[in-house]
Amino acid sequence: MMTAASPIAARIAALQASISPEAQRELDEKFAKEKARADAQRCADLRRAAGILDRFAAVRFLDLDRDDDNSAAIDAAAAVIDSGFTLGLGLRGGVGVGKTTICCAVANAALDAGISAKFCSVAGLMDTLNSASRFSSQDDVSDLIAEYARVRVLVLDDLGREPLTRRTLPWLYELLNQRWLNRRPILLPTNYTFEALTARYVDAAQRANEDVSLAEAIVDRLSELAPLPWIPMQGRSRRGA
Numbered sequence: 001m002m003t004a005a006s007p008i009a010a011r012i013a014a015l016q017a018s019i020s021p022e023a024q025r026e027l028d029e030k031f032a033k034e035k036a037r038a039d040a041q042r043c044a045d046l047r048r049a050a051g052i053l054d055r056f057a058a059v060r061f062l063d064l065d066r067d068d069d070n071s072a073a074i075d076a077a078a079a080v081i082d083s084g085f086t087l088g089l090g091l092r093g094g095v096g097v098g099k100t101t102i103c104c105a106v107a108n109a110a111l112d113a114g115i116s117a118k119f120c121s122v123a124g125l126m127d128t129l130n131s132a133s134r135f136s137s138q139d140d141v142s143d144l145i146a147e148y149a150r151v152r153v154l155v156l157d158d159l160g161r162e163p164l165t166r167r168t169l170p171w172l173y174e175l176l177n178q179r180w181l182n183r184r185p186i187l188l189p190t191n192y193t194f195e196a197l198t199a200r201y202v203d204a205a206q207r208a209n210e211d212v213s214l215a216e217a218i219v220d221r222l223s224e225l226a227p228l229p230w231i232p233m234q235g236r237s238r239r240g241a
């Protein structure tokens, strides 16, 4: 049975027939440019909302420079992506060797795949929690910790550089414990070895008159969330290279 074309479809068909091939090409190009611009904007918005700072928001995993100093770290990061972001990753090394860059490239890949991700410096997160506890309420502190505990991919940057106090140690434990309970690993770029971090937390617990078992609980969870051994990254700083 023949169906009559709708008036709108008929008008579109007539319009298309009246457009020259060059005009059509121009329209297609304009449309493709507009779509690329909108996609890039959406990507940038997602990364900003995830806390990924400008410098790392544009990093694409496939564009990372690779050499002898970082190939083991890049391979381990690729394994995280291949696992569907179910594996954790610990990268340790001196300043500027590219630890944060690689972890952010993984977080960006997750966001591109529609998987939730967040980036924070641990010192910055502790600062935010301090403000929340001082100016808001314990509920706000718990909500914030829960937000970071739930997200699928979490970069905890520069663990070990945060101030360690009676307040921050239990918050850190709470975050790591909730992620461990939820089977959500972490991506961990750090300047410290596991042993140095352990000593740091044990010492902080003693100075804060906290039970040393709190420090042990923190590092024990860490060893599973970012499985040992953490990958050592060598070489000179890539800053300014």
Ligand SMILES: Nc1ncnc2c1ncn2[C@@H]1O[C@H](COP(=O)(O)OP(=O)(O)OP(=O)(O)O)[C@@H](O)[C@H]1O
Pocket (backbone or CB within 6 Å): 063, 064, 065, 066, 070, 093, 094, 095, 096, 097, 098, 099, 100, 101, 102, 189, 190, 191, 237, 238, 239, 240
């Ligand atoms: N694989 C890479 N490809 C291209 N650029 C890189 C790569 N790794 C690092 N860089 C560049 O080197 C600089 C330092 O990298 P990054 O901040 O990741 O180092 P880091 O190891 O986290 O240092 P820090 O311990 O001081 O935090 C950045 O400007 C980054 O853009």
Ligand SMILES: [Mg+2]
Pocket (backbone or CB within 6 Å): 099, 100, 101, 157, 158, 189
């Ligand atoms: Mg870094």
